[in-house]
Amino acid sequence: MYEPQYKETHTYLARFKQCLCRALTLIKTHVVNLLQSATQHVLPKKDGPPQSENAFTLFYGKFRTNAPRVKSLMEQIEQRIDKSPEYSQMLTDCHQCYFQQRLTLLGPSVSSALTDLSTKHVRDHCALMRSGCAFMVHVCEDEYQLFSQFFTHHTTLLDSMLLGLCNQLYDVLRPLIIHVNHLETLAELCSIMKVEMLEEHVLHNPKELQAFETVCLQMLEDVQERLVYRTHIYIRSDILNYHPAAGDLAYPEKLEMMESIAESIKQQNQQHTRSGSIGSVSSISSNTSQEVAQITSHAEENGERKIEEPVAVPAVPVENGGLAVLPLNPNMPGYFGLAAHAFLMDYYAGKPFIGSNMPMSPADLHGMWYPTVRRTLVCLSKLFRCVDRTTFQGLSQEALSMCIQSLVEATDSIKKRKNSEVDGELFLIKHLLILREQIAPFHIDFAVRETALDFSKLKDAAYGLMHHKSMMFALNRNNAFLQFLLEGSPQVTEHFLDSKREVDTQLKKSCEDFIRYVSDTVAGPLHSFLTKAEVIVKHGQGDTGQKISLRQQPFAGPEKVHEAVTQTYKHLKQKIPSIQKSMMLYLANRDTEHILFKPIKVNIQHAFQQLHTILSENYSEEDQQIIGCPSLDQVSMSFLYRNRF
Structure with missing residues (x-):
């Protein structure tokens, strides 16, 4: 304890300081010599052979041999750093010398190792990211453990040194990241850093990997920024401005071909299998959710690759014993993409499509989806795991809006190509249902x-x-x-x-248009008569005092009404079965078909019910016999016998 009241206190204190500085200088010189000697023993000779692959083991092994001698001295210093600033300064000098020697050893070696990795994985950015990050994780962990063998107390200089080493990895990877164009590659890079590095390594060892975490988060932000930028371009170029080939608009030919070939293969397998059929082609419940899960699980289907490009596929046997060669040109009407080929090949081999208890319909295959729908769902599934919630909401809103616009344009093209409103509206309804179902699992506000x-x-x-x-x-x-x-x-x-409400609004409009069109197509003549008849009946019930007879009107004679009823009933028998078949082909879901068809059925039945009311009030029994209007039971029976609802 310093007591200034004693005689010659200042003299003895000055001598003590001098002795302390001399002792600390000797200790520091000894420690510095040990560290420099260890470095010189590890460094390769100028004329010597190149270092072997286990050079890092030598760096740590030889350097660690002097650790006990240094640590025994450093512990004494660290215990006294609060007593005098000379101890603290001496410890700082030893830390600086230690890190200087470590940088002398590791700096060139880390740079050389990263250069070798970039040369080895020059065409594989994901492998380079994975191997480079794993390499730096080991370097940080080893350096942290080596430091603890020389010193007891942690210092920020260690994190600064490791941060400098990790920045070498960042300098190697960033020029590559900012030039990556493929969404699949960028999404995988995000997954490597978020899952494999931050969650599996940094989360379990945050103290030792603090410097690596800083650089990893910086690289992750760069990849996410590049991913968002490329996604905006992809949505515009490959979804909104997508130019469909003839095969993309070949509806319903592609679905009919899938149905017929799958049925033929099924029948052949039933003939060779006694245990029962392999599977049902008709779908009892929609399998689009499982299909999009299949999309996201296959690495070969990335965000920019044209996954509908044709490939060589063998011919498949058909019912008459011959071979049916599947169209491979996307411009041919029967072309239906890679997923459909894989489905048929697995089907023919007797393999389950997704699971043994999951029946599949050709309309549920993602190979049958319009390319912009498939691309949108794949893009969203990749983004969901890679970017934050707010960013995903903005991108998903843009992607879905552009996808709906492309579907509307494709619907118009199908209507013009086939001159069929039914195929166009069912095409749009099917794909809007797919979008609506597939965005539900994201559980976010769109x-x-x-x-x-x-x-x-x-x-x-x-x-x-x-x-x-x-x-x-x-x-x-x-x-x-x-x-x-x-x-x-x-x-x-x-x-x-x-965007979710936009999907629902467009779906509602499409369903209403389809119901209105089918109802007018089947019961158009009857609706025309009922509209005119209601005007005459209301006019006759007014206070004008003039009695107007409906049956005396030119359009309402018994023969004219008979003609309208006959034509409507003919349409009911001829067009309803084909419309139901189209609904089964496109929708492949009994519940959906029933919900969509029920309003059509109700509209037609209501028209005949109105007709019966008008006939009973304005026509005699003889006129009614001439008209020959079917009873309501007959109309209902015509639906029951010709549909499965």
Whole structure:
């Protein structure tokens, strides 16, 4: 304890400081010599052979031999750092010497190792990321353990040194990351850093990998930024501006071919199998969720590769014993993509499609989906695991909106190609149902708030300024320029874009259009008569005093009504079965078919019910016999006998 009241205290204190500095200098010199000697023994000779593959083992093995001698001295120093600043300064000097020697050894070696890895994996960015990060994880862990054998207390200089080494990895990888264009590659890079590195390594060893975590998060942000940028380009180029080939619009030919070939293969397998059929082609429940899971689990189907490109596929046997060669040209009407080929090959080999208890319909195969739908779902499934929730909401809203737009354009093309409203509307309904079902598991809000400037008042304000030029410099409240500034300033407006609601709205509109079209097609003549008859009946029930007979009207004679009823009933027998077949082919789901067909059935039955009411009130029994209107039971029976609902 320093007691200044004693005689010659300052003299003895100065001598003590001198002895302490001399002792600490000797200790520091000894430690520095040990560290430098260890470094010189490990460094390769200039004329010597190149280092072997286990050079890092030598770096740690030889360097560690002097650790006990250094640590015994460092422990004494570390115990006294609070007693005098000389101890703290001496410990800092030893730390700096230690890290200088470690950088002398590791700096060139780490740089050389990363260069070798980049050369080895020059065409595989994911392998380079995985091997480079694993290499730096081992370096950080080994350096942390080596430091603990020399010193007891942690220092920030260790993290600074490791951060410098990790930045060498960042300098190697970043120029490659910013030039990657494939969404699949960028998504896998995100997965490597988030799952394999941050969650599996850093989370379980945060202290030792603190420096690596900093660099890894920085690289992850760079990859995510590149992924978002490439996704915007991909949505515009490959979804919104997608130009379909003839095979993409070959509906319903591609579904019919799938159905017929699958049925033929099924029958052949039934003939050679006694234990029972391999599987049912008809789908009892929708399997699109399982299909999109299959999409996301296959690495070969990335975000930019054209997964519908044709490949060589062997011919498959058909019912008559011959061979059916599957179309391989995407411009041919029967072409249906890789997934459909794989489905048929697995089907023919007797393998389960997805699971032994999951029946499959050709319409449920993602190979049968329109390319923009398939690309949108694959893109969203990749983004969901790679970016934060807010970013995903914005990208998903844009992707779904563009996908719906592309589906509407494809629907118009199918209608023009086939001159069939039924095929076009069923195509749109099917794919909107797929979108609606596949975005549900994400469990996020697809609504995005957008802020915009409203300049609608600027035009009126400018007109007002031009008409009141004389008041532009008036020194009162009627100053035209001041009013222009106040009234013409843009307004900030906010509005919400909900892509999920947009899907529901478009789906509802498509279903209503389909129901209206089918009802008018089947019962069009009857609806025309009922519309005119209701006008005459209402006019006759008015207070005009003039009695108007419906049956005396030119369009309402018994023969004319008979013609309308006969034509409608003929349509009911001929067109309803084909419409039901198309619904089964496109939708492949009994519940969905029933829900969509029920309003059509109700509309037609209601039309005949209205007709019966009008006939009973305005026509005699003889006229009714001439008209020959089927009973409501007959109309209902015609539905029952010709559908499975």
